[in-house]
Amino acid sequence: MAQWTEGRVIERIDWTERLHSLRIEAAIEPFKAGQFAKLGLKIGDEIVGRPYSIVSAPGEPLLEFYFSTVPEGPLSPRLARLAAGDAVLLGPRPNGFLVLDEVPPTIHLWLLSTGTGIGPFLSILKTAEPWQRFQRVVLVHAARTADELSYRRAIARIMEAEPRRFSYIPVVSRERADYALAGRIPTAIADGRLEARAGLALDPAKCHVLLCGNPAMLEDATAALIARGLRKHKRKEPGQISMESYW
Ligand SMILES: Cc1cc2nc3c(=O)[nH]c(=O)nc-3n(C[C@H](O)[C@H](O)[C@H](O)COP(=O)(O)OP(=O)(O)OC[C@H]3O[C@@H](n4cnc5c(N)ncnc54)[C@H](O)[C@@H]3O)c2cc1C
Ligand SMILES: NC(=O)c1ccc[n+]([C@@H]2O[C@H](COP(=O)([O-])OP(=O)(O)OC[C@H]3O[C@@H](n4cnc5c(N)ncnc54)[C@H](OP(=O)(O)O)[C@@H]3O)[C@@H](O)[C@H]2O)c1
Structure with missing residues (x-):
């Protein structure tokens, strides 16, 4: 080919x-x-x-x-x-493991992204599978400024379709935005603000977390999740954390 x-x-x-x-x-x-x-x-x-x-x-x-x-x-x-x-x-052949086939059976799906890392999650959320497999889906999108929280209309359509099961949590780090959490994702995990906003606990027995975007966020968020009892997912050693780094 x-x-x-x-x-x-x-x-x-x-x-x-x-x-x-x-x-x-x-x-x-x-x-x-x-x-x-x-x-x-x-x-x-x-x-x-x-x-x-x-x-x-x-x-x-x-x-x-x-x-x-x-x-x-x-x-x-x-x-x-x-x-x-x-x-x-x-390239004629798409690739990658940030797919629901790689997520073991669980109840809650958390999707944590920075910047353009929201892209693969938008694709997943447009399919039927998350709504067939999970009771709750939480999409977290972190950006420096509110104008960089793209795809708000597409996200609003998902909220309309799944008002009870879907939560969207924007996080903005370099300015204040009323509707967004302030700061960074790992801090919001550590101090409980992310779970409070989602109305859902990050319970290792009930969740899987996919992370995508900035490698420093992946590292810091993974450390915050490990501190909460989650661990990295491997095919041979199932855990709750899977990720894709953009650089
Ligand atoms: C699996 C995978 C999927 C990717 N998907 C996307 C995507 O959907 N959208 C996207 O914008 N990028 C994505 N990237 C990054 C993308 O491939 C390029 O690296 C990026 O567009 C910059 O390309 P470049 O040739 O201009 O510079 P490069 O020489 O490739 O990168 C230069 C530097 O730019 C920074 N950088 C790279 N990507 C980003 C980014 N997305 N946001 C902020 N800083 C960045 C890094 O510091 C990097 O070292 C992905 C990377 C990987 C590995
Ligand atoms: N965004 C802009 O306005 C802008 C403009 C021109 C050029 N650039 C360049 O583009 C590149 C990427 O910028 P970007 O804004 O798309 O992506 P980014 O730097 O990955 O920022 C996106 C979000 O990720 C957060 N983040 C960064 N490191 C983190 C960590 N260790 N843990 C948790 N969260 C973390 C940022 O918070 P913090 O804000 O706290 O870092 C921000 O909220 C950079 O090289 C930048 O210099 C950006």
């Missing part, structure tokens, strides 16, 4: 100056909600490719990706300049 497949940009959404989504038409292999695909562009003589989580649910007609521009990075600023009609390369 070829290493790259050509896709076409159908739409670019600009959430802020540095946060964007691309909707792309492309024929790639089927994926599971939560997986990532490679996006690539020809830069000079070589193709530069990077993994990006798929925000769309399997079966949706377009592939959607949510990303931030890293000014000094080679690929993301170029992706942010693509417009409808432009060509973009995709």
